[in-house]
Amino acid sequence: MFDPYRKWLGILPKDQPPNHYRLLGVELFEDDLDVIEGAADRQMGFVRQYQSGEHAVDAARILNELALARICLLKPAMKSAYDARLRTQLAPVKPEFPQGPLSFEDTQPGPRSTASKKKKRTPTRAIPPQLLIGAGAGGLFLIVVAVFAMTRGQSRPAPQPSETPNPVVATGNSANNDSTTKPAIATPSLTNNSSSDSILWQDSPLVTEPAGQPVDLLKLIDMTRDVISGRWQLRNGVLTSSEQGRLYLPANLPDDYQLKLSTRRLNGVEGLAIGFVVGGRQGMLVVDGWSGTSSGLYVDGRDNRSNCTATAGKKLGTAVNDIVLTVHPGHVHAACGGKTFVDWHGAPERSLVDSWFGMVNRQQPFLCLTTSKFEFDSASLIPLKSEPPLKPPVRLDHEVDLLPMIDTDRDIHYGIWAVSKSTLSSPDGWGKIYLPTVVPEEYTISMTVERPANAPADYSLGLGVIAQNSYCQISSTTEASGIDMIDGRRWNNNETRLQGPLLNPGVPVRIAYTVTKSGIRMEADGRLVINWRGDPRRLSLPAEWAFPDGRRLYLGAVRHLKFRDLKIGPPIDPPKLPAHPPISVGKPLNLLTLIDPARDAYGGTWERDGLSLRCRGDAEQNRLSIPVDVPVEYKLSMQLARTDEGSRKNECLYVGLPFGSSKTFINIDGFGSTGGGLRLDLGPGRGYRGPVIPASGSRNLTFLVRKTGLQVMSEGKALIDWSGNPERASYELGAITPGRLLSLGSWHQGFRFEKLELEPLPPTSFPVVPSQAVDGKLLPLLNVQRDARRGDWKLDENGLTCPASNESRLRIPVKVPTRYVFSAIVERKGTVGDVLIGLVVGGHPCTVDIDGDGGSRSGIDLLDARRFNDNLNVTCRKHGAPLLAEGQKVAVRCFVLPDTIVVTCGDKEVIRWHGDPRRLSSRPDQIPANVSDADWNHLCLGSWEPPVTFRDLELRPLSNQEADQLLQSFTGIYPLTPQVDVPFAIVKNGANLTGQ
Numbered sequence: 001m002f003d004p005y006r007k008w009l010g011i012l013p014k015d016q017p018p019n020h021y022r023l024l025g026v027e028l029f030e031d032d033l034d035v036i037e038g039a040a041d042r043q044m045g046f047v048r049q050y051q052s053g054e055h056a057v058d059a060a061r062i063l064n065e066l067a068l069a070r071i072c073l074l075k076p077a078m079k080s081a082y083d084a085r086l087r088t089q090l091a092p093v094k095p096e097f098p099q100g101p102l103s104f105e106d107t108q109p110g111p112r113s114t115a116s117k118k119k120k121r122t123p124t125r126a127i128p129p130q131l132l133i134g135a136g137a138g139g140l141f142l143i144v145v146a147v148f149a150m151t152r153g154q155s156r157p158a159p160q161p162s163e164t165p166n167p168v169v170a171t172g173n174s175a176n177n178d179s180t181t182k183p184a185i186a187t188p189s190l191t192n193n194s195s196s197d198s199i200l201w202q203d204s205p206l207v208t209e210p211a212g213q214p215v216d217l218l219k220l221i222d223m224t225r226d227v228i229s230g231r232w233q234l235r236n237g238v239l240t241s242s243e244q245g246r247l248y249l250p251a252n253l254p255d256d257y258q259l260k261l262s263t264r265r266l267n268g269v270e271g272l273a274i275g276f277v278v279g280g281r282q283g284m285l286v287v288d289g290w291s292g293t294s295s296g297l298y299v300d301g302r303d304n305r306s307n308c309t310a311t312a313g314k315k316l317g318t319a320v321n322d323i324v325l326t327v328h329p330g331h332v333h334a335a336c337g338g339k340t341f342v343d344w345h346g347a348p349e350r351s352l353v354d355s356w357f358g359m360v361n362r363q364q365p366f367l368c369l370t371t372s373k374f375e376f377d378s379a380s381l382i383p384l385k386s387e388p389p390l391k392p393p394v395r396l397d398h399e400v401d402l403l404p405m406i407d408t409d410r411d412i413h414y415g416i417w418a419v420s421k422s423t424l425s426s427p428d429g430w431g432k433i434y435l436p437t438v439v440p441e442e443y444t445i446s447m448t449v450e451r452p453a454n455a456p457a458d459y460s461l462g463l464g465v466i467a468q469n470s471y472c473q474i475s476s477t478t479e480a481s482g483i484d485m486i487d488g489r490r491w492n493n494n495e496t497r498l499q500g501p502l503l504n505p506g507v508p509v510r511i512a513y514t515v516t517k518s519g520i521r522m523e524a525d526g527r528l529v530i531n532w533r534g535d536p537r538r539l540s541l542p543a544e545w546a547f548p549d550g551r552r553l554y555l556g557a558v559r560h561l562k563f564r565d566l567k568i569g570p571p572i573d574p575p576k577l578p579a580h581p582p583i584s585v586g587k588p589l590n591l592l593t594l595i596d597p598a599r600d601a602y603g604g605t606w607e608r609d610g611l612s613l614r615c616r617g618d619a620e621q622n623r624l625s626i627p628v629d630v631p632v633e634y635k636l637s638m639q640l641a642r643t644d645e646g647s648r649k650n651e652c653l654y655v656g657l658p659f660g661s662s663k664t665f666i667n668i669d670g671f672g673s674t675g676g677g678l679r680l681d682l683g684p685g686r687g688y689r690g691p692v693i694p695a696s697g698s699r700n701l702t703f704l705v706r707k708t709g710l711q712v713m714s715e716g717k718a719l720i721d722w723s724g725n726p727e728r729a730s731y732e733l734g735a736i737t738p739g740r741l742l743s744l745g746s747w748h749q750g751f752r753f754e755k756l757e758l759e760p761l762p763p764t765s766f767p768v769v770p771s772q773a774v775d776g777k778l779l780p781l782l783n784v785q786r787d788a789r790r791g792d793w794k795l796d797e798n799g800l801t802c803p804a805s806n807e808s809r810l811r812i813p814v815k816v817p818t819r820y821v822f823s824a825i826v827e828r829k830g831t832v833g834d835v836l837i838g839l840v841v842g843g844h845p846c847t848v849d850i851d852g853d854g855g856s857r858s859g860i861d862l863l864d865a866r867r868f869n870d871n872l873n874v875t876c877r878k879h880g881a882p883l884l885a886e887g888q889k890v891a892v893r894c895f896v897l898p899d900t901i902v903v904t905c906g907d908k909e910v911i912r913w914h915g916d917p918r919r920l921s922s923r924p925d926q927i928p929a930n931v932s933d934a935d936w937n938h939l940c941l942g943s944w945e946p947p948v949t950f951r952d953l954e955l956r957p958l959s960n961q962e963a964d965q966l967l968q969s970f971t972g973i974y975p976l977t978p979q980v981d982v983p984f985a986i987v988k989n990g991a992n993l994t995g996q
Contacts, residue, residue: 004058008047010229010246019086020069029083033074034899037914040070041874049871199396199437199568200405206326206333206343208258212383218376220250230369239376243268246368249379253277256384259325261376265316268372271295272316275368279329279348287323287336288316295341297332299350308471308541311341320377328387345551346469349918352864396440399569405436413554423564426557435553435568439466442571445553446512448564453506455559461503462556464541467515472539473556474513474522474530476502481529483520485540495662496530498738499621500603508564514571521574527599528575528625531739577627588637588759591626591742595756600625602737603745609752617646617750623654624744625737626756630658633706633761636742638753641698645750650695652676653751656736656743657705660726665736666703666712668719669693670747678710678720679730681790681805688719698754706764708785724785725766769813778812778953787811790942799951802943804830809838809942816840816896816939817957823893824941825951828884835884835892835948838940842898842917845937850892850903850910852944855882858910860901862921875901875913883908889951897963 005011009025011018021028024039044066050059072078218239223232230245241247259274271288286304287295292314296304304310315321315336326333332351334342367376406419415431417424424433435445451459461476462484473484475491481498482491491497502524503509514521519533555563578596583589592613597606604622607614615622636657642650652670656663667676669691677687692714693699702713709723737743744753766786779800784793791808794801802808816822826835832855837848847861849868859868859875866873883905884890895902903911941950 002055002058004055004062008050008062009043010227020073020082023065023069024073029086030073034914036070036073040066044070045874199400199440207256207328207385207387208326209385210382211254211256211385215251215381217249217251217379217381221247222250226250237377239379240266241367241369241374241376243371243373244369249367251381253381254383255279256328256386258327258382258384260378260380260382261323261325262320262378263323264320264375264377265318266373266375270372272369272372272374274323274325274334275353276325276327276332278327278332278351281348281351282353283332283348283351284353285325285332285334285342287334288314292316297342297344298352299344299346309342309344315339315341326384328384331387352919396443396568396570399567400437402435402437402566402568403564406433407436410434411436415557423562424555424566426555426559426561426563428560430556430558432554432556435555435566437553437568439551439553440568440570442516444512444514444569444572445567446510446569446572447566448508448510449503450508450562450564451503451505452560452562455505458559459501459503459561460556460558461561463513464552464554464556465513465515465520466551466553467520467539468517468536470536470539471541472520473541474520476529481522483530483532483539484542486532486534487538488540490542496532496738498529498602499623499735502529503561510565512572514574516571523575526575527602528738531574577629580628583631583758583760585760585762588635588757589628591628591756591758592753594627595624596627597624600627611754613753613756614643615744615746615751615753617643617648617651617746617748620748621735622746622749623735623737625739626742626744628742628758630740630742630758631760633763635759635761636703636705637700637755637757637759638702639698639700639755640693640751640753642693642695643750643752646746646748648748650691651747651749653693653749654732654735654743654745654747655703656731656741656745657703657710658740658742659705659710659729660707662726662729663731663736663740664710664726664729665731666720667732668701668712676719678712678722679732680722680724680728681730692719700755704761706761708764708766724788728789776954776956778814778955779951781814782810782812784810787813789940799825799827799949800941800953801829801947801949802941804945804947807836807942807944809836809940812939812941812953812955814938814955816937816955818842819897819958819960819963820955821893821895821958822939823891823952823954825889826884826892827889827949827951828882828886828946829949830886830946832882832886833943833945835946836940836942836944837892837894837903838938838942839894839896839901840937840939841896841901841920844917844920846901846920847940848894848901848903848911850905851882851884856880858883858903860911860913860920863913864919875911877910879908879910883910884948895958897958 003013005016005018006013009018009023011022015022019028021030024036024043026035026039030036044063047059047062047066050056072082218234218237221234221239223234226248228246228248230247231242232245232247233240259276261274263272265272269291271286271292273287273289274285276283276285284298285296286298289295289304293312294305295311295313295315296307296309298304299307299309317337321336322338324335330345330348332342332344333340403419403422403424406424408417408419411434413432413434415427415429415433417426417431417433419425426433445463445465449461458478460478462473464471464473472486473491475482475484477492478501480492480500481502482494482496484491486494486496502511509524510526512523514523520530521528521532522530578594580589580594592611595608595613597608597613600606602623602625604619605616606622606624607616613624615624636655640653650669650673652673653668655666655668657666665679667679670676673691673693675687675689676692692701700715702711704711704713707726710720710726710729711718711722712720735745742758767783770781779795782795782800784795784800787793787810789809789811791803791805791810793803793808793810800810802810822837822839828835828851832851834852835850837850839846839848846863848858849861850858852858853869856878857869858877858879859873861868863873863875869876884892890906891904893904895904899917900914901911902909902913939955
């Protein structure tokens, strides 16, 4: 007979019928609501996949039982009564093992985490004295996983509850463990000594000195107590798993420890994962994931394929493999067969575990497999001494030659590099090498780079830099140069892209990379290539260039390159702009006198022609930068004419204009003089039709740039007249020049500029945002010209309406409380599509997606880096019909606490989530053009495709009483089949929260 308890939840017949705790897979009498809620979500999410199969009846029954257990344990009054009855039932049971000499709590020097409350546990099993090597803060869990072939149709049972304490690990420096405060992690220091030895990278050896005796974890396993799912065998000291299974390891770990595994894969092609805790934060190491193609950690919201720890190639052989995982707060090191493949330094908060692998008991280590079978000859745990804290960096005040300091045995990471006294040569294929220097707070890396005269057409050069603890790469290829990556966008698809190759065969180029607190700059032969300013947290590193050690600078190359005069020094000043007379309203500046074509041209042939400037149009992209700082609001006037030069006739003029905090792009007479316009919302925006610049004769153009909009005039006639926030404006990548400077350009077309003048304009501004909403009403605060980030929104007596477009977006300029409810009446007026609500949760932005996937799914987007429609995203909700029917007015309410999101549509509960807000993030393509810091700290509205009207927008804070009531009031009963909508839980004695 089919036993759903055992097959799905791992509950043996002797434990049936299960109590609520056993059913949810949490510890007996667990009092942490986060743990209970998370366990219910996981168990119910797993069982729901069987609702439409041959065991649909069993699935419906188990789901109802899970829902009742959830309701009971999340309501304090019901839980208290249930616990009392359960204790009475369990009281006569005699302990299986004699009392131990030491309680779990007695061994804890401090709380494991300030994020949740922990209960005291009474020991029921004696612990051998030789295994009592103490405990530190933060419980480790260990996973061995055949990663990324996640067969969700297989069993995912819950653990066996037990009050049996775990063996405890004591460190040799337990006297220092009285405080939960961890030492700050910083980068190595620099001295201001003139000797090069003072900045030579001298990696402090990995601390592996034991602070206690090793623990043989295999000897501690109790198969009855510790097996969660699958068929595990422990014979003659060897642990063998099935292809599907989970097993707890009965141990707790200190802050500093080393885990050693000797394992062999018996079948399958998938690798394994090791879950751990670093600095009190869960993490996961993947070895040979994705069928042996990638290994690394889960950090920064990304899996082991797409973050800075990703390394390619198989690590596990066919014989026994020794895997050593060393963990210190802020430092994770992994080696296989004695070879390091991860050496990561960073804040523990950056680490995470794939939501599918998260176990209910986060204070106990465990093993887990999904599709491959493994054999473990040994599994030992060694407490270690603490790593010394690193000193903070200081400013470097001298320049040092790095070439003589390179040690190929120490510094080469990949490829065969050749080093002589004066030249470093990269391999003909892929190559990566560390630079032998510590990383100052601010610095300039300079080098002379040359491609051989007979070099292949393609090449790639990359410098890995660290800016305020964020890693990124500055890339230069045959296609373009830029920063790799910004907001998840590669070097050829973000605002730093400069079109065209930087290196030509046989021509040496002097390149300087400067990193400061305010941004990153790159210059080639004294000419600006990149000038980026922004929040370093927007930077990241592409997986294919990732290095195990996140504290070091590196060089990367594809194809043979030669490097000379490789130096590090203090940050150099940016190139100075030429001096010019002061400008003021009514006194324009003649820009033609400032331009030096040899210095300012970035593409094509530009030259002075008497008092005018001439572009020959001999390149596809002819570009020139105008070296002057522009006012915030200004007028640019020009008189120009076409010439007979260039491979095409009647083609366009490009004008790059600093606009707001960034830059925009005006196309005049594009597409064969059929029209032109202003680029908005990362695409075409306001425009005009027909030619403006005649084939013969000159034309006067005027560009009026203000904080509130932009106008383009031709001979006094308006071509473009647009009002709106400058952050909506964008430009065509590669068509303008670096930095916040004016620029000119053309497409295969020659031009002669006879006049070019700049003049300041009187200041303007949008209406001031009121300091706060009146009675929580938000619509009176809005100004669509100021607040729209994408799309042409309208605000009238009918409400706030967004257009039918690919992701309209509007910012609500009001500071949100820590705890709040945001509500709106929403009406969809067109085709089915996503309605987007941007929330701020615990200081982290996120996006709620309603009626995505053609109206069939809703959820929180990018929770644990998973899309809203991903079945592994615990907030993904399937519904049989759109929640927002066309033409119907539906009340949407978002209840937000620092760690909680509850979203309702009408009488349906759509989303219910509770967890660490650091698990939330936003997609790069949801970031508005020219993003500002304000967008990360305000509510947003939007849609994908359908026009939507929002009415009665309200925001009000939640009191502590209301917040507690909210957490306790929603039952969270889920549908019995995927096609049935989620019933809304009416809040008793809380009509003010639900509006009912």
